[in-house]
Amino acid sequence: MAQNYRESFNAPIPGQSLTAELGARPWQHPPQYTTVEEAMDFYAPRILEPQFRDNIVDVMELGIPLTTIANSLQSGGVMQGKHSIDVGILIMPVLIEMLSYVGDEEGVDYTVGTEMEEEDKDKFRDSTIAKAMRNVKKVMEEEGSKPVEELPETSVEEESMAEEPAPAGLMARRQ
Amino acid sequence: MNLYTAAAKSYAKAVRDLENRKQPAVEPQKTGGLLGRNMARKPKTQEAKEKQPYDMVLEAMEQIREYRNKI
Numbered sequence: 001m002a003q004n005y006r007e008s009f010n011a012p013i014p015g016q017s018l019t020a021e022l023g024a025r026p027w028q029h030p031p032q033y034t035t036v037e038e039a040m041d042f043y044a045p046r047i048l049e050p051q052f053r054d055n056i057v058d059v060m061e062l063g064i065p066l067t068t069i070a071n072s073l074q075s076g077g078v079m080q081g082k083h084s085i086d087v088g089i090l091i092m093p094v095l096i097e098m099l100s101y102v103g104d105e106e107g108v109d110y111t112v113g114t115e116m117e118e119e120d121k122d123k124f125r126d127s128t129i130a131k132a133m134r135n136v137k138k139v140m141e142e143e144g145s146k147p148v149e150e151l152p153e154t155s156v157e158e159e160s161m162a163e164e165p166a167p168a169g170l171m172a173r174r175q
Numbered sequence: 176m177n178l179y180t181a182a183a184k185s186y187a188k189a190v191r192d193l194e195n196r197k198q199p200a201v202e203p204q205k206t207g208g209l210l211g212r213n214m215a216r217k218p219k220t221q222e223a224k225e226k227q228p229y230d231m232v233l234e235a236m237e238q239i240r241e242y243r244n245k246i
Contacts, residue, residue: 036228040235067182090228092182093189097239104246113183 026081039083039091043073047098056099057106065113066103070095193233193240 022028033039046052059069073095074088083091096112103110226234 036231040231065183067180067186070186071180071182087228089181089185090232093186094232094235094239096182096186097236097243101239101243101246104243112186113180114187 027078029081031081031083031087033083033087036087036090039077039087040094042077042082043091043095044098047095047102053102053106056102057108060099060103060108060110063111065111066096066099067092067113069099189233189236192229193236196233 033042047056056069060066070092074083074092077083078085078088100110100112
């Protein structure tokens with residue numbers, strides 16, 4: 001619950017987009033590259049740049065899917081006013097393909113982001129666990145023993161008081 | 176599965192379209208009957224021949240795939 005509050009504080013404040021004058025942001029201007037070809041010509045040399053390749057390989061090795069990387073790339077382009085969001089969405093498959101080319105060339109075991117997740121056999125649904133708990137509780141009630149949840153709880157203070165040895169020594173308080 | 180992101184969806188669609196494009200379109204056989212129509216393809220107009228942005232995307236993807244296959 002506390003985490004949810006923290007997340008909500010990270011969100012933009014309503015009306016934050018109106019705090020700058022209209023036209024002050026790059027994406028509020030006409031885009032620099034208006035066609036798919038121009039946008040692809042913008043990205044292709046940058047993706048194949050040696051320094052960028054090294055960085056992107058590191059990210060791929062961390063297990064970040066190529067779809068996420070491509071999405072970040074095109075979002076950055078939109079924010080810089082390089083192209084419109086429509087062109088960004090259109091060229092995303094090309095970006096993913098280029099990234100996979102880089103990954104293949106560098107021999108990285110990357111994930112594209114469209115793979116089906118393998119079902120974890122050790123993982124149970126919450127509903128299954130709840131059902132099993134209910135069954136256990138029922139069986140325990142039938143047998144006459146108290147379920148674990150209903151055992152009398154001893155407070156932590158009581159336990160600590162009980163376990164504490166009697167004070168001894170010169171500095172010990174007399175009761 | 177991460178198919179709910181726009182990137183994953185657009186990539187999956189592009190790959191599917193690329194595969195479909197490779198298969199030659201087969202004209203349906205005219206079987207006759209009451210609803211029999213002339214299924215012959217109409218000559219393409221000049222406007223239809225112009226490449227759409229998505230065609231450019233598929234072409235670029237095909238080129239990159241060729242390079243990938245060479246690795």
